[in-house]
Amino acid sequence: xxxxxxxxxxxxxTEAAGRKRTNPLAHVFDELVKFCQSRSMFMLHYCTGxxxxxxxxxxxxxxxxxxxxxxxxxxxRQADILLITGYVSIKTLKRIILTYEQMQSPKYVIGIxxxxxxxxxxxxxxxxxxxxxxYLPVDVYIAGxxxxxxxxxxxxxxxxxDIKSGRAQNWxxxxxxxDHYLGNQQKLFGEDWQTPTDIIAEARHYGLMTDRxxxxxxxxxxxxxxxxxxLEMRLSAREKQKT
Amino acid sequence: MxxxxxxxxxxxxxxxxxxxxxxxxSRRVRVDVGSEALPALLELLQGRASYVHLSAISCxxxxxxxxxxxxxxxxxxxxxxxxxxxxxxxxxxxVYLSIYDLYQPAAFxxxxxxxxxxxxxxxxxxxxxxxxxxxxxxxxxxxxxxSEAFVNQHFEWEQYHPQWLKDxxxxxxxxxxxxxxxxL
Ligand code: SF4
Numbered sequence: 001x002x003x004x005x006x007x008x009x010x011x012x013x014t015e016a017a018g019r020k021r022t023n024p025l026a027h028v029f030d031e032l033v034k035f036c037q038s039r040s041m042f043m044l045h046y047c048t049g050x051x052x053x054x055x056x057x058x059x060x061x062x063x064x065x066x067x068x069x070x071x072x073x074x075x076x077r078q079a080d081i082l083l084i085t086g087y088v089s090i091k092t093l094k095r096i097i098l099t100y101e102q103m104q105s106p107k108y109v110i111g112i113x114x115x116x117x118x119x120x121x122x123x124x125x126x127x128x129x130x131x132x133x134x135y136l137p138v139d140v141y142i143a144g145x146x147x148x149x150x151x152x153x154x155x156x157x158x159x160x161x162d163i164k165s166g167r168a169q170n171w172x173x174x175x176x177x178x179d180h181y182l183g184n185q186q187k188l189f190g191e192d193w194q195t196p197t198d199i200i201a202e203a204r205h206y207g208l209m210t211d212r213x214x215x216x217x218x219x220x221x222x223x224x225x226x227x228x229x230x231l232e233m234r235l236s237a238r239e240k241q242k243t
Numbered sequence: 244m245x246x247x248x249x250x251x252x253x254x255x256x257x258x259x260x261x262x263x264x265x266x267x268x269s270r271r272v273r274v275d276v277g278s279e280a281l282p283a284l285l286e287l288l289q290g291r292a293s294y295v296h297l298s299a300i301s302c303x304x305x306x307x308x309x310x311x312x313x314x315x316x317x318x319x320x321x322x323x324x325x326x327x328x329x330x331x332x333x334x335x336x337x338v339y340l341s342i343y344d345l346y347q348p349a350a351f352x353x354x355x356x357x358x359x360x361x362x363x364x365x366x367x368x369x370x371x372x373x374x375x376x377x378x379x380x381x382x383x384x385x386x387x388x389x390s391e392a393f394v395n396q397h398f399e400w401e402q403y404h405p406q407w408l409k410d411x412x413x414x415x416x417x418x419x420x421x422x423x424x425x426x427l
Contacts, residue, residue: 091377118401119394126383126390130398188397189377 037080037106038163039069041156044079046099049086051113051146058149070156076102081159082136086146087115087128090188093135097185100136100174101197105206107171108139108159113146120145134184137170175203179215186217192224248322252292259284270324278339281330285315285345288328293321297342300352302360306386309334311362315342332362341367359384 045055059065059072073079076099088096100109111132114120119130132138139162142155162168174181178199186193200218203209249269256264256274262284263275276284288294294317303312308331315328332339341364342349353364354373361382363370372378381388411417 094377118403119398124391124394126380126388126393130394131401133401134399184399 034164034166038160041070041081041108041160042073042079043070043081043083043110044073044076044099044103045083045085046096047083047085048088048092048096049113049115051086051115054112054146054149054152055083055085058152063149063153065153065156068153068156068160076100077104079103080106081108081110084109084111084116084132086113087120087122088132089127090129093129094189094193097135098195098197101195101199105171106168108163108168109136109170110155110159111138111141112152112155114143115145117141117143129188135181135188137173137181139168139170172206172208175199175206175208175213176210177212178203179212179217182221183215183217186220191220194221194225196228248292248319249324252322255287255292270322272324272326274326274328276328276330278330278332281313281315281328282340282342282345284328285317285342288317288326289345292319294319294326296320297346297348297352298325300349300356302356302362302384304334304360304384304386305331306334311337311360313339313356313362317346337362338365339363340365343367358382361385 045052047055057063059070065071070081076082080103082096082100082103084096100107109132111117115122115128116132116138119125119128122128123130129135133141140155140159142151144151147155159168182199200209200213203213252272253264253266256262256272261277261280265273265275267273274284285294296318298316298318300316301314303314305312310331311334312329312331315330316325317328318325337360339362341353343353343364343366350368353367354369354371356362357364357367357370358373358375359382375383380393383390408417
């Protein structure tokens with residue numbers, strides 16, 4: 001019989017240990033914040049695969065996600081939800097991780113389509129990544145090839161109720177288990193994989209450092225890390241070759 | 244008018260030696276031609292027979308024959324018909340002539356074929372990586388590339404029936420309706 005601890009359950013909110021709340025209104029205020037958070041979600045729909053086709057009907061007048069307070073957002077820095085709508089190729093996955101790391105906490109990831117769960121019908125393909133949750137913490141999966149707008153909305157409502165009840169804490173896992181996620185990323189992208197965001201410093205800032213944040217993979221990252229440089233701007237790819 | 248052209252084309256192609264020519268329908272013609280004669284044939288089709296549009300170049304890997312088959316699809320707006328010119332080149336060394344000087348869009352297709360099959364086109368303006376810019380494995384569409392082995396080597400799989408679920412089921416819990424019980 002496996003131990004109870006081995007069974008993956010949804011992340012439970014950890015009570016801030018030893019810190020007693022004295023203000024009776026603090027709880028009320030927390031509830032209010034959670035309610036508001038769950039009712040105004042901006043989603044960055046980074047449309048990766050064919051599942052994106054179901055989003056326009058879900059967003060527009062037929063199914064109308066805006067009545068739930070879900071709106072599309074154009075930049076990752078102002079978005080709460082990262083929607084991943086279908087298969088992710090390895091090239092795309094790099095961009096997804098860059099995007100995810102730039103989003104502000106608290107942030108949520110929704111994996112739409114079977115392809116994000118276990119490769120879907122592209123399980124044999126050399127080009128697509130298979131299990132999305134190896135590389136990012138995923139809050140809700142919506143399975144289906146492709147899921148109907150009703151399913152998308154029901155997944156969204158699931159996330160909303162998780163936020164309201166304080167269960168949707170998966171974004172903390174990325175900081176707490178950064179070494180694990182980085183290890184999987186390095187396995188796929190090579191040892192010198194690095195992103196512009198300093199996750200370890202952020203983890204320190206949020207107070208989310210655990211003994212799983214740092215490890216052999218982050219040590220490898222430090223070894224290969226290059227300081228960031230400003231991107232070079234040029235008008236066409238050809239220009240440089242000629243000069 | 245277009246009918247006359249078709250008849251004329253049939254006559255013309257029928258007269259050339261070393262060419263197998265099959266009319267599949269009123270708007271499709273298949274030509275099998277040796278690799279040395281293909282540029283000349285395309286030049287003829289483009290210059291004399293109004294086949295000015297190169298729709299695509301496709302490539303087939305015949306690994307048992309040790310050959311690549313290249314198919315050039317050219318379209319004529321006059322006769323509204325498509326000629327597919329098939330040619331075969333040896334798999335090793337997999338080098339062929341570019342038809343960039345005849346049809347400029349060929350650069351695009353040749354670059355793609357170079358990337359996916361490793362066929363090198365001499366005279367093509369750019370043989371750099373195109374879509375697979377972050378890929379350093381072998382050309383993935385070649386038949387000897389085993390995609391499944393690659394996948395199993397590089398990826399982990401999600402478990403549909405992990406140990407903890409089996410344990411739960413032994414105790415009488417778990418999934419009530421199994422996927423195999425659902426008949427559609
Ligand atoms: S699950 Fe189906 S619809 Fe969704 S991305 Fe994969 S193939 Fe496309």
